[in-house]
Amino acid sequence: MALGDSLTEGVGDPVDDGWRGWAALLAAGLGTGDVRFTNLAVSGAQTGDVLERQLPAALGLRPDLVSVVVGVNDTLRCTFDIQAVAARLDRIYAACAGQGATLLTACLPDPGTMLGLPGALARPLARRQRAVNAVVHALSDRYGALHLHACAGDWITDRAMWSADRLHPGERGHRQLALRCHALLAEHALAAGPGPSPEPESPGPTRSASLWWLATAGTGWVAHRCTDLLPQLLTLAADELRHRARGTSARLDLRASAAVSAALAALSVGEQTEAA
Template structure:
């Protein structure tokens, strides 16, 4: 795999020295999406980032992969704990995919989230890392919530995705667009809890990122295979998963998200009855524009 510009000099190996290339260092930051929830293996969880790391090892140089992602992490957790540890690792590639958990909490502050994302991206990019980013589908659509409940969450996630798009352009990131309706519609990509990708979904994310890296000249060799190695859980196993993990998630969210979501749903229903839903959309656009304007216009050198 070709290394990002500056890697050879940074590792202290002059061009033409005849020494073997330094191992590719790949770090992954984020929440359960990157931690591998939905892709169980004998050792615990794997996930798309680990699959991608395996595919990046084409035999010409080794790959050292570290996954700092923790299930349930908020943007504050990524900035305060994961980013400093990943920056100390000095990765050549750094996957930075988070923000959805912030949309599922109260209060939700898009300005604050944008600043945290910018700080994480800036810290890793300043160390020479090429960033991997992704915009994700809104959780309401994935969960199949009624429109009156799902629409407020969709606005929040669209705001997060707008910030991700903005920062991806500023930092010249390798960006994966994974929020189109086809992602949500293909149930084979999602685990029974309807919250996380299944093994097939994780493999698709890994393969799509590999394709983008290949197009940038940052990867060679074959992408991860698309077909799962393990059979999809049967009906009984799916029910057990929903009862354990799904019910636990609902219990945790009942104290912060649910009351706020019910208030947002009541407001949504009220505007729908009056035919003034466009006002909510305009309010959301102003919030997004304000968040983007507050982010530093020029990335740090």
């Protein structure tokens, strides 16, 4: 069972009239017998969407293995709140683990770097994504999840791994994610079939295709995000520049780290209250 957003839906890896993606590629190599795969991931999904819409459907099917990869879209909203993100992920992970399912999680690179945004705009987004990744790390440990550290490595800077939009992996990138997840599962005797081939079946996007995407669909994507995020992002960027000029940029990182610690501490307090 796959839960999440456009990454898990398979955007960037087109087949026929839809998407395939890393989760489908992974599912094909999990076993030699009857392996049933359901992908509930939806483009644009945030942690709240997974909790409220995807999770109930997933639990109803009582899966043995559940991948939960979500959080990037939360960082791209003006409503971003790491405490709320942590609380939702905690409930998602707890519900899956409570049914005895094996959890598969991953941390991801920040969208600002992937899009090549100017530093003052990219750094606030990177700080948000680091916060989400820190929560995912902590909760993965808490619930015994198998965790893929996908937020670093050569694959991030290798343009051959990415689609024209620079945010989603291309077929080669999806295959790389599937291979790494397959290796992780195989280490725990949870993948009996062969891993997917790392070599794509279709050619990657050409430079002209990338430019065409940026000129058409890409502008629509940016315009949609700008309506929601840009005013706040400009404020964050101005704050970033002020701290940089004063040599106090470390304060922003400390503030973000403190917010993560508070979010995780709130989950612990909630558990103690329920236990009492």
